Amino acid sequence: MSSSYYSQEVHGPFEKFDLGNFELESGEQLHGLKIAYSTFGNLAPDRSNAILFPSWYSGTSKILEQAYLGAGRALDPEKYFIILANQIGNGLSSSPDHAPGPFQGPRFPRISIADDVRAQQELISKKFGIESLALVLGGSMGAQQTYEWAVRFPDQVKRIAPIAGTARATPHNKFLVQTFIDAITSDPAFEEGWYREGAVHRGLRRHARLFAAFGFTTDLFNTAAWREIGFTSADDFVTGFVENHFLPQDPNNLILLLQKWQSGDAAKITGGDLVAALARIKAQTFVIAIGEDLFFPLKDIAAEQKLIPNSVLKRVSSIWGHLALFGIDAGYNASIDQHLKELLAA
Amino acid sequence: MSSSYYSQEVHGPFEKFDLGNFELESGEQLHGLKIAYSTFGNLAPDRSNAILFPSWYSGTSKILEQAYLGAGRALDPEKYFIILANQIGNGLSSSPDHAPGPFQGPRFPRISIADDVRAQQELISKKFGIESLALVLGGSMGAQQTYEWAVRFPDQVKRIAPIAGTARATPHNKFLVQTFIDAITSDPAFEEGWYREGAVHRGLRRHARLFAAFGFTTDLFNTAAWREIGFTSADDFVTGFVENHFLPQDPNNLILLLQKWQSGDAAKITGGDLVAALARIKAQTFVIAIGEDLFFPLKDIAAEQKLIPNSVLKRVSSIWGHLALFGIDAGYNASIDQHLKELLAA
Numbered sequence: 188m189s190s191s192y193y194s195q196e197v198h199g200p201f202e203k204f205d206l207g208n209f210e211l212e213s214g215e216q217l218h219g220l221k222i223a224y225s226t227f228g229n230l231a232p233d234r235s236n237a238i239l240f241p242s243w244y245s246g247t248s249k250i251l252e253q254a255y256l257g258a259g260r261a262l263d264p265e266k267y268f269i270i271l272a273n274q275i276g277n278g279l280s281s282s283p284d285h286a287p288g289p290f291q292g293p294r295f296p297r298i299s300i301a302d303d304v305r306a307q308q309e310l311i312s313k314k315f316g317i318e319s320l321a322l323v324l325g326g327s328m329g330a331q332q333t334y335e336w337a338v339r340f341p342d343q344v345k346r347i348a349p350i351a352g353t354a355r356a357t358p359h360n361k362f363l364v365q366t367f368i369d370a371i372t373s374d375p376a377f378e379e380g381w382y383r384e385g386a387v388h389r390g391l392r393r394h395a396r397l398f399a400a401f402g403f404t405t406d407l408f409n410t411a412a413w414r415e416i417g418f419t420s421a422d423d424f425v426t427g428f429v430e431n432h433f434l435p436q437d438p439n440n441l442i443l444l445l446q447k448w449q450s451g452d453a454a455k456i457t458g459g460d461l462v463a464a465l466a467r468i469k470a471q472t473f474v475i476a477i478g479e480d481l482f483f484p485l486k487d488i489a490a491e492q493k494l495i496p497n498s499v500l501k502r503v504s505s506i507w508g509h510l511a512l513f514g515i516d517a518g519y520n521a522s523i524d525q526h527l528k529e530l531l532a533a
Numbered sequence: 534m535s536s537s538y539y540s541q542e543v544h545g546p547f548e549k550f551d552l553g554n555f556e557l558e559s560g561e562q563l564h565g566l567k568i569a570y571s572t573f574g575n576l577a578p579d580r581s582n583a584i585l586f587p588s589w590y591s592g593t594s595k596i597l598e599q600a601y602l603g604a605g606r607a608l609d610p611e612k613y614f615i616i617l618a619n620q621i622g623n624g625l626s627s628s629p630d631h632a633p634g635p636f637q638g639p640r641f642p643r644i645s646i647a648d649d650v651r652a653q654q655e656l657i658s659k660k661f662g663i664e665s666l667a668l669v670l671g672g673s674m675g676a677q678q679t680y681e682w683a684v685r686f687p688d689q690v691k692r693i694a695p696i697a698g699t700a701r702a703t704p705h706n707k708f709l710v711q712t713f714i715d716a717i718t719s720d721p722a723f724e725e726g727w728y729r730e731g732a733v734h735r736g737l738r739r740h741a742r743l744f745a746a747f748g749f750t751t752d753l754f755n756t757a758a759w760r761e762i763g764f765t766s767a768d769d770f771v772t773g774f775v776e777n778h779f780l781p782q783d784p785n786n787l788i789l790l791l792q793k794w795q796s797g798d799a800a801k802i803t804g805g806d807l808v809a810a811l812a813r814i815k816a817q818t819f820v821i822a823i824g825e826d827l828f829f830p831l832k833d834i835a836a837e838q839k840l841i842p843n844s845v846l847k848r849v850s851s852i853w854g855h856l857a858l859f860g861i862d863a864g865y866n867a868s869i870d871q872h873l874k875e876l877l878a879a
Contacts, residue, residue: 359754362767363746369739375721393715397743400709405830408705421708481827484751 192435193278193285198249201225201279204310212305212455215296219287222306223279224248225271227256228264230315237317238262239336241272241307243327243512244444245436247279248272254514261527267321272307274328276443283380284437292439293380300328300451304335308343322531323470324348326512327482328444331356331451334465338453341469346530350475350523351483351509354453354491355461360482361449363401368445370394371438380439387438394441395430402429404479404508412506416515465494472498473530475523482509501526538781539624539631544595547571547625550656558651558801561642565633568652569625570594571617573602574610576661583663584608585682587618587653589673589858590790591782593625594618600860607873613667618653620674622789629726630783638785639726646674646797650681654689668877669816670694672858673828674790677702677797680811680837684799687815692876696821696869697829697855700799700837701807706828707795709747714791716740717784726785733784740787741776748775750825750854758852762861811840818844819876821869828855847872 195201201223209220225248230237240251240262248271256262262269273279275298283295290296311317323344325333330352337347338354353360374390376382407413408421418424433441454464474492476485485502492500503522505511511519541547547569555566571594576583586597586608594617602608608615619625621644629641636642657663669690671679676698683693684700699706720736722728753759754767764770779787800810820838822831831848838846849868851857857865 357751357755358757358767359746359751362742362754362771366739366742366746369742373719373735373739389719393712393719396708396712396715400705400712400747405703405705405833408708409703409833411704421704425708487751487755 198247212299212301220281223273227269230268234317236267238267238269238322241325241329241332242274243329261524283439298447300331300335322346326350327352334453337468337470338464341467344470347470348473351477356451364449391433392430395433399425399429401481402510407506468495475501478502478504480509544593558645558647566627569619573615576614580663582613584613584615584668585666587671587675587678588620589675607870629785646677646681668692672696673698680799683814683816684810687813690816693816694819697823702797710795737779738776741779745771745775747827748856753852814841821847824848824850826855
């Protein structure tokens with residue numbers, strides 16, 4: 188399953204940037220790190236029009252392209268050179284499911300958000316010669332990477348738009364994510380990560396259902412708003428949409444991403460001082476929160492925004508909750524485009 | 534474990550009312566139904582001072598007594614005759630864990646909220662000769678029973694105070710509760726309900742963690758408010774408080790209760806017409822919602838309240854979220870007492 192899912196046919200076209208052996212924040216080494224990415228549009232001669240958009244949990248560059256890019260939209264390839272970067276562990280970039288030698292599966296080293304950002308920085312500078320990004324944006328785990336970018340490389344980012352995510356995972360968020368991990372690893376077929384392909388589907392299905400219970404709003408269920416996209420019941424929707432999304436994915440990949448999500452903390456660079464970390468940000472910042480989001484509540488996002496010098500909080504709304512990120516809700520998409528256009532024009 | 538947990542030593546003193554063979558709403562029969570209950574105070578000669586308070590999910594009469602009763606409080610045994618009724622399936626009333634003959638465990642019949650209410654009505658009329666209750670109140674599944682009382686026996690209830698619950702389980706609520714059920718039944722040790730005592734503890738622990746992720750507020754985790762009750766970390770708190778609460782309980786009992794919760798619908802009596810059902814209520818009604826509740830969101834509770842003729846919506850607030858019901862939060866307790874005193878004085 189996973190081998191055909193993480194393919195050019197499903198998620199391409201994408202290219203890979205080879206970083207060789209890569210020293211991780213943990214001190215461990217990742218043997219032969221490759222970052223998969225897609226680009227759209229043309230880099231201006233002065234290299235001033237580059238936008239970086241890293242992927243979120245369980246997503247790839249493909250969904251970012253489908254949900255956020257297009258002529259006339261904020262992220263318009265006619266105007267910008269847009270780099271969609273796949274997270275380490277998402278199945279396209281180096282990941283447990285296809286790591287070489289003995290480093291596959293549970294032997295793949297733990298990765299941090301900072302590892303991704305450092306690798307992306309090499310990609311944009313070494314591959315494209317970009318010294319400054321017009322915009323870094325991302326949703327959820329993409330927001331974690333966005334914050335890390337602005338804190339770690341404050342002089343290389345002109346604007347940031349973290350959407351529906353936090354600079355530091357909150358205690359509740361870590362706890363919630365652990366229930367997702369436990370749903371997968373508690374499947375007896377998981378066998379400490381040495382499962383047969385496809386065997387962990389019960390765990391993945393339970394994980395998908397927890398993801399759905401929190402990821403959408405109660406109103407989505409209570410008003411059966413999934414009818415808009417062709418489903419007939421809560422079970423039909425959750426199975427056909429959410430289980431369907433996760434079933435072809437590799438359990439070890441997902442767990443790697445979930446652990447990275449839990450450990451997300453842009454203040455590691457300042458010894459844990461979040462106030463000092465966020466004060467480092469020089470980018471013009473639109474912090475975008477989804478008012479109904481149960482993964483990343485508005486309150487938590489707003490608390491961080493107040494610590495960022497040149498920032499504004501933008502609240503959007505969707506009955507799809509956190510998972511409005513997928514681009515299912517035209518109202519959400521329009522609001523995001525409006526905010527991004529305003530930010531890019533600034 | 535369960536045998537010593539569901540005991541007079543832990544939850545008593547309680548008495549049992551024997552209803553004999555009891556015909557259920559499903560058409561099935563419960564062989565030898567016994568309702569466990571505790572009473573406090575004295576029944577007035579005119580029997581006008583009786584209050585009924587049914588139990589919630591995974592609770593017994595003991596926690597109701599500890600959290601809500603006392604001299605000077607709204608539920609003052611000096612003034613009222615208070616009957617705390619244990620739900621069918623809670624381990625004190627007839628339940629899968631101690632059902633006679635071959636009807637134990639998974640062979641125990643499915644129970645509905647209406648079955649409990651009909652049994653409680655027999656208890657108060659046949660045992661105590663009470664024809665009218667001054668107040669019926671309850672939290673969560675206790676609110677479900679409270680609504681069922683007021684809809685089914687409108688002339689026998691003067692006042693009701695459903696707290697943090699709905700008359701009809703919402704689609705999201707049903708979906709969420711199913712994730713709790715799945716957390717238990719997916720434990721390989723569950724063996725379709727024919728487990729060895731204590732064997733399903735991993736499933737119960739996962740269930741407890743899901744319950745905690747939704748049952749409390751994100752702020753409780755993020756501000757480490759559990760320090761107030763002596764815990765040091767999220768794990769310490771969830772293990773020491775929530776897992777500790779569920780571990781001694783019987784998995785089949787909990788599943789019976791969860792399925793009853795899911796099927797809760799006070800409109801069965803009007804053929805599914807919720808508007809007609811709630812219009813039947815004659816009791817003076819204080820609908821009490823916890824603003825931060827993720828199990829029973831304020832919005833869902835308020836939508837039902839609008840359909841109840843003589844009703845007021847009272848919003849209380851607690852960082853403990855739904856599980857403020859346990860009486861941990863002095864501010865919540867004071868608000869509840871104030872509302873109940875006002876209602877009882879009306």
